[in-house]
Amino acid sequence: MSSLTAVAEELLRDIKNVYAETSNIPDDLLLALKFMFGSSALHALDLVDHRSVTCLSSPSGRKVFQVVGASGNFYTCYISVHYCPCPAFAFSVLRRNESLLCKHILAIYLSQALQLSRQEPVSDQQMSHILSGKVRNST
Structure with missing residues (x-):
């Protein structure tokens, strides 16, 4: 999360801590999330x-996230480099610099904070194919 602003990092950390204690996200944090x-x-x-959100991890330690968007489109996202291949990321984040991230990357951060992402081990060979864009994992 090093590429997020300090305020966004703190908000996500607060959500993680409160959710771990209460299994709930209070309204004030939801409002802050919406504001940001x-x-x-x-x-x-x-x-x-x-x-x-599914976290794919290989024995060699490589990890990527796959997100099925609301429209059913499938996105392989790389949070280590803060990248999503969706059109909103290209337009709002990269081109216009209007947003910190797209909904897919935010969903990854939130699913990690809430420990709600699915975990799926893949072989190193499968990970190589996923990273090269040749194969989409079937989650």
Whole structure:
């Protein structure tokens, strides 16, 4: 999360800590999330609620996240380099610099904070194919 602003990092940390203690996200943190990330926050929470985030990890330690978007599109995201291949990321984050991240990356951060991402081990060979874009994992 080093590429997120300090405020965003602190907010996600607060959500993680409070959720770990109470299994709930209080309204004030939800409002802060909405204030900071706009409509992406609601969409990201919906993705988390639908368990749309899967963490793929290989024996060599490589890890990527796959998110099934609300439209059913499948995105392989790389949070280590803060990248998602979705059109919103390209337009709002990279081109216009209007957002810190897209709903898919935010869903990954939230699913990690809430420990709600699915975990799927893959072989090193499968990971190589996923990273090269040749194969999409079937989650």
